């Protein structure tokens with residue numbers, strides 16, 4: 001599809017979501033534009049993962065509409081353009097006898113469609129992506145025989161392998177060691193700058209927030225702040241997390 | 257061996273056996289990795305209900321007497337599979353609850369039909385435990401049709417089914433029509449179960465779907481190998497089970513299951529001897545490298 005003119009990758013309009021009689025999200029308007037690196041923050045239970053699941057059609061909102069690539073979610077077909085790393089991806093079926101290679105190749109399934117065989121180009125892409133997350137030497141290992149952090153890296157590779165235009169990451173680096181986290185964010189940042197990859201990242205890591213993201217959204221049932229990272233004020237965090245925010249760094253980097 | 261070529265009914269049985277020795281373990285791979293092994297039990301019992309229903313009806317409706325009860329079994333199994341899918345959506349957090357609900361309804365209804373149909377007779381006994389003389393030409397045709405159906409679905413949708421089995425949510429986000437795929441899969445399973453039961457028997461058919469996979473799990477290093485080993489074990493069990501059942505004049509289902517168990521045991525021994533650690537998903541964190 002020709003979409004150089006498309007600039008709104010995700011648009012959520014007036015989203016409300018309830019579980020029983022508890023309102024989890026109320027009247028959320030959020031859009032992510034092409035080339036943005038949006039950090040989504042908020043305390044535990046504030047509805048970040050829920051919002052993302054609604055965005056991807058995994059949960060149905062009680063009110064409001066979602067569109068992806070300027071198409072209503074209900075008719076959206078180009079799923080290969082979206083990569084998603086769920087929170088605690090390692091909660092998938094771990095007894096599964098699949099190799100790292102097989103798991104990453106799943107990321108290509110929506111691209112290869114009905115044809116069951118991956119061609120040489122696909123195979124090369126899988127190797128490259130595994131290299132990027134530093135897991136190439138584990139290619140033929142069983143996914144269940146890897147550590148939690150290694151598994152997480154494999155799931156990151158699975159999301160990257162189809163070369164999506166939008167990458168949605170729900171706390172992707174939990175359990176991943178510091179050096180890999182560092183490399184991972186450098187990779188994201190490079191893809192963001194060079195390939196114009198649009199990123200939506202849920203994180204509690206304020207270091208990452210201040211260093212890499214271009215935009216910030218703070219969620220606590222409603223959106224408390226949504227704007228460029230440069231305009232993001234500490235008061236926004238305090239109003240949300242409460243007074244105890246020393247853990248949150250003071251400098252917001254010069255990024256915008 | 258000559259007898260197998262000489263007698264029509266034996267030839268039917270052997271061909272049927274080879275076909276289900278392929279389809280049952282192949283579907284079993286998906287079923288086992290999705291931890292739905294018990295669903296096969298529910299489906300086989302509902303097949304029995306269908307068969308009992310047929311036997312009951314054929315007492316009054318004479319047109320049915322010429323027809324194989326397998327067809328009614330297939331109808332019941334397919335309907336039951338739809339019901340299970342429905343229940344799985346109702347109890348998303350307790351998907352295995354669908355099994356006892358269907359199982360008990362199936363047995364309850366089945367017992368009523370059986371008593372209405374004059375109680376247990378020889379026919380019914382064959383369906384419970386399997387018999388190589390029970391396979392008619394009709395039955396063979398049904399099995400062949402379903403095997404072709406399974407093969408086509410697998411060739412077309414292998415990737416999709418693999419992805420769903422591994423991670424349903426992620427599959428959905430990749431644009432895979434998870435709901436329709438699940439439906440297709442469970443109907444396919446129901447049909448395979450319904451058509452396998454003549455040879456293996458209702459009470460044992462689930463073991464043909466799970467034991468070969470259990471053996472393959474011991475030695476397979478990838479999903480692809482799981483298929484290969486499962487089919488090898490499935491075919492070996494069916495063929496050796498049938499031949500020995502014929503010469504020993506005992507139930508084919510029983511011999512097939514014993515053969516499968518023997519192979520499972522051998523796979524365990526092999527794994528032990530090869531020094532590969534037995535993998536426990538629950539203890540994964542401690543034993544993992546790094």
Ligand SMILES: Nc1ncnc2c1ncn2[C@@H]1O[C@H](COP(=O)(O)OP(=O)(O)OP(=O)(O)O)[C@@H](O)[C@H]1O
Nearest residue numbers: 019024042043044045046047048049050051087171
């Ligand atoms: N399966 C569920 N059933 C019932 N309530 C749920 C479920 N999942 C989440 N919730 C509730 O919805 C709210 C939002 O949860 P959500 O997972 O979106 O939070 P989050 O912002 O992602 O938190 P975290 O930072 O811990 O990941 C919480 O109050 C939680 O208790």
Ligand SMILES: [Mg+2]
Nearest residue numbers: 048049087170
């Ligand atoms: Mg979350």
